[in-house]
Amino acid sequence: xxxxxxxxxxxxxxxxxxxxxxxxxxxxxxxxxxxxxxxxxxxxxxxxxxxxxxxxxxxxxxxxxxxxxxxxxxxxxxxxxxxxxxxxxxxxxxxxxxxxxxxxxxxxxxxxxxxxxxxxxxxxxxxxxxxxxxxxxxxxxxxxxxxxxxxxxxxxxxxxxxxxxxxxxxxxxxxxxxxxxxxxxxxxxxxxxxxxxxxxxxxxxxxxxxxxxxxxxxxxxxxxxxxxxxxxxxxxxxxxxxxxxxxxxxxxxxxxxxxxxxxxxxxxxxxxxxxxxxxxxxxxxxxxxxxxxxxxxxxxxxxxxxxxxxxxxxxxxxxxxxxxxxxxxxxxxxxxxxxxxxxxxxxxxxxxxxxxxxxxxxxxxxxxxxxxxxxxxxxxxxxxxxxxxxxxxxxxxxxxxxxxxxxxxxxxxxxxxxxxxxxxxxxxxxxxxxxxxxxxxxxxxxxxxxxxxxxxxxxxxxxxxxxxxxxxxxxxxxxxxxxxxxxxxxxxxxxxxxxxxxxxxxxxxxxxxxxxxxxxxxxxxxxxxxxxxxxxxxxxxxxxxxxxxxxxxxxxxxxxxxxxxxxxxxxxxxxxxxxxxxxxxxxxxxxxxxxxxxxxxxx
Numbered sequence: 001x002x003x004x005x006x007x008x009x010x011x012x013x014x015x016x017x018x019x020x021x022x023x024x025x026x027x028x029x030x031x032x033x034x035x036x037x038x039x040x041x042x043x044x045x046x047x048x049x050x051x052x053x054x055x056x057x058x059x060x061x062x063x064x065x066x067x068x069x070x071x072x073x074x075x076x077x078x079x080x081x082x083x084x085x086x087x088x089x090x091x092x093x094x095x096x097x098x099x100x101x102x103x104x105x106x107x108x109x110x111x112x113x114x115x116x117x118x119x120x121x122x123x124x125x126x127x128x129x130x131x132x133x134x135x136x137x138x139x140x141x142x143x144x145x146x147x148x149x150x151x152x153x154x155x156x157x158x159x160x161x162x163x164x165x166x167x168x169x170x171x172x173x174x175x176x177x178x179x180x181x182x183x184x185x186x187x188x189x190x191x192x193x194x195x196x197x198x199x200x201x202x203x204x205x206x207x208x209x210x211x212x213x214x215x216x217x218x219x220x221x222x223x224x225x226x227x228x229x230x231x232x233x234x235x236x237x238x239x240x241x242x243x244x245x246x247x248x249x250x251x252x253x254x255x256x257x258x259x260x261x262x263x264x265x266x267x268x269x270x271x272x273x274x275x276x277x278x279x280x281x282x283x284x285x286x287x288x289x290x291x292x293x294x295x296x297x298x299x300x301x302x303x304x305x306x307x308x309x310x311x312x313x314x315x316x317x318x319x320x321x322x323x324x325x326x327x328x329x330x331x332x333x334x335x336x337x338x339x340x341x342x343x344x345x346x347x348x349x350x351x352x353x354x355x356x357x358x359x360x361x362x363x364x365x366x367x368x369x370x371x372x373x374x375x376x377x378x379x380x381x382x383x384x385x386x387x388x389x390x391x392x393x394x395x396x397x398x399x400x401x402x403x404x405x406x407x408x409x410x411x412x413x414x415x416x417x418x419x420x421x422x423x424x425x426x427x428x429x430x431x432x433x434x435x436x437x438x439x440x441x442x443x444x445x446x447x448x449x450x451x452x453x454x455x456x457x458x459x460x461x462x463x464x465x466x467x468x469x470x471x472x473x474x475x476x477x478x479x480x481x482x483x484x485x486x487x488x489x490x491x492x493x494x495x496x497x498x499x500x501x502x503x504x505x506x507x508x509x510x511x512x513x514x515x516x517x518x519x520x521x522x523x524x525x526x527x528x529x530x531x532x533x534x535x536x537x538x539x540x541x542x543x544x545x546x547x548x549x550x551x552x553x554x555x556x557x558x559x560x561x562x563x564x565x566x567x568x569x570x571x572x573x574x575x576x577x578x579x580x581x582x583x584x585x586x587x588x589x590x591x592x593x594x595x596x597x598x599x600x601x602x603x
Contacts, residue, residue: 001156003030005121008114015056019106023052024119027101027478027497029152029162032079033092033118038109040085045107048077048100050163050478050496051486058104062485062496063163077163097122097155099162099497101477123155126183127545132508134540139460139508141472146502149478150179153499157192157211158185161481161495167209168192173235174441175499176242178506181544186247193239193252197259204266206233226298226332228266230344231438236263237351241358247547248523253358261367264355267294267348268374276339292374292381294348295341298332302343302399304482304494305436306429306466342386342395343403343438349378350407357520382409391417398425398434398443405450406442419450431458432466433483441503448511448532456507457535468504513542513553518575523547529566529586530577531555533597548572552590562597565590 010025027050037044049058060076077098081091100119105112132143152162158179160169172179172192179185196210205228207215227233240256243249253260275286276295356371386394391414393400401422404410410418425434435443447456463469466483474486479501481494510516514531517524524546531540531553541554549569556563567590568574574586578595 001122002125003120004123004125006033007119007121009112009117009119012112012114012117013056014111015104018108019057019104020108020112021052021056021058021102021104022112022117023102025101025477026119026148027099027152027162027476028119028121028148029097029099029155029497030120030122031093031096031098032100032103033090033120034081034105034116035088035090036108036110036112036116037081037083037089037091038085040083042083042085042109043107044081044083044091044105045075046079046081047075047104047106048079048098049102049104050099051492052102054490058102059492061492062494063099092120097162097166099152099495123151124188126151126154126185126188128182129184129545130181130505130509130542132505132513132540132542134508134512135538136461136535138469138472139512139537142460142468142504143508145471145477145479146178146499146505147182149497149499149502150175150182152478152497154179154183154185154188156188157195158188160209160498162497163495165495168195168211169209170196170206170232170235171437171500173232173238174438175503176239178441178499178503180242180246181505181509184545186243186249189239189243190249190252193243193256193259196236196239197256200236200259200262201227204262204264204269206236206263208232225328226336228297230267230294230297230299230301230340230347232300233263233267234347234351236260237354237358241354244358244361245517245520245522248525250361253362257358257362257364260351260355260358261371264348264351264371264374267351268292270294270296271345271348271378276341277337278339279341287384289377289381289384292345292348292378293341293385294344295339296336297340297344298335299340299344300335300437301338301340302397302436302438305397305399306432306434306483342382342400345378345382345385346403346407346409349375349382349409352378353408361520379409383411387414392421393418396421396425398422398429399436399439401425402435402439402442402446405446406439415450419446419452422447422450423452423455426455426459430464431455431462432464433459437500440500441506444504444507445510448507453511453532453534456511457537460504460507461535468501471501508540509542509544512537512540513555514577515542515544515551515553524551524569524572526573526575527551528577529553529564529574531564531579533557533562533579546572557597560597562595564593566593 007024009022011023014020049060050062051059053059063077157168158172159166199207199210199212207227237260240252243252271294272291274296352375359368444456478497480496481498511532514529516528518526518528539556544551548571552567554565568586568588570588576584576586580595
């Protein structure tokens with residue numbers, strides 16, 4: 001944990017007789033250093049914020065606590081400073097960090113200058129691993145925004161956001177594949193996985209965040225969100241597997257294997273022993289496949305899916321703790337009344353599948369066979385329940401189709417049809433994404449993998465909301481929790497630094513530049529370089545530091561000719577695929593390959 005960068009204000013604006021707002025031009029995780037504090041006894045208040053109101057004052061909405069009566073008396077993200085009157089004194093708190101682009105200084109006796117106030121960026125000092133650039137400056141800006149979003153999050157733990165809720169939420173399972181492209185997050189992640197395993201409940205349940213100060217006692221907290229949720233809890237399996245794939249660290253799989261298997265066994269027991277009331281009412285005698293359906297409990301599901309609004313149960317009565325507790329109880333009851341089987345069972349299958357593969361890597365042949373059988377049974381149950389007689393998915397959303405394709409839930413003969421329907425749903429939404437926190441990182445890669453790279457580029461470059469480029473158009477410098485985190489009228493919703501949409505880098509590195517892992521071969525010992533140009537982009541290049549050395553992919557289109565330069569590290573090999581389908585093997589060193597540019601790929 002270090003101070004890793006300093007930023008000076010790009011603007012300082014006086015908004016009142018005793019109030020000035022400094023704009024650092026970038027949303028950061030850190031603290032402020034303030035000099036020139038004034039005469040002895042001068043009282044200053046620093047209020048940090050991720051946004052400003054249309055009038056130019058700080059907008060602290062994204063940082064307001066979920067339990068408002070717990071707010072400290074100094075206010076939201078506020079630091080109170082009393083000058084001692086000593087020459088050259090400086091305020092810089094050592095044990096405080098905030099999420100902010102702006103800071104309002106109230107009570108300063110003079111006009112602040114850029115030399116008086118500094119933003120000190122804090123975080124885990126992680127080596128950078130990825131660099132990307134292309135011919136479209138908007139895409140380059142998206143990459144920079146993703147870089148800051150993820151770096152801000154990596155602060156001793158993979159915190160979920162940087163203002164009100166800095167806990168190590170298990171959405172790291174969704175965000176790790178993109179984070180590892182930009183930084184070496186192996187040590188940070190292994191440390192966090194140990195916390196996750198230490199916090200795991202005796203029945204195998206995974207907490208929503210770790211470190212968790214309450215553990216099983218959180219069952220008694222009247223405002224607690226239930227733990228053990230599909231997608232989030234599955235980080236116990238997905239994260240160690242991704243660390244092994246990216247870094248080849250088999251010791252992580254061995255160390256985490258008891259935690260991984262305990263989670264899958266917990267889910268299997270829950271699926272086997274419990275039935276959702278609506279399914280039981282519809283089918284009093286359970287079908288044989290139902291023991292593999294995970295359809296009960298509280299789940300966020302496809303959280304913050306576009307069009308679902310900003311809240312589930314209206315506004316809480318925040319007048320006192322009892323009102324808030326009642327609102328939480330109502331929200332939990334409403335969520336548990338919904339049948340989440342299509343979502344939860346998909347993650348059940350994926351975790352069982354990954355656990356089987358992890359057991360095989362570790363030489364646990366009996367476990368590998370047992371969990372492979374479990375994964376197959378869960379997939380069959382999902383298919384029996386959610387694929388109609390005509391081959392269509394019975395839950396007709398973008399996210400359901402994305403998960404079905406990404407997790408291998410649909411039979412091979414239905415993949416093309418399922419992908420076509422996904423495209424139809426995207427078109428029906430005006431060629432906009434319709435995925436929430438769990439599935440957004442899968443959307444563009446799934447489109448590319450199923451032969452719809454052109455649609456992936458259309459989504460990437462869509463300027464109207466919801467879209468990735470909206471964040472640029474509305475002045476964001478980090479990705480937001482919601483697609484419309486800053487609305488057209490300037491109002492803010494939820495956190496303004498959350499990595500879900502930073503996952504766009506998975507498409508930039510993996511499909512635009514073409515560098516991606518091959519199957520279950522870890523650590524880029526053997527990898528793929530298969531650029532898929534599109535969107536009118538005429539050149540792109542990416543570098544990725546792998547455990548064996550630097551991988552580079554650089555391509556350019558000139559006069560309908562495609563030229564690719566690939567650098568392969570010592571001890572590794574790459575399978576290279578050009579846009580016209582030509583395949584070649586590339587060994588250590590730099591290779592240059594060319595082909596005629598297919599008309600469809602040049603669009």
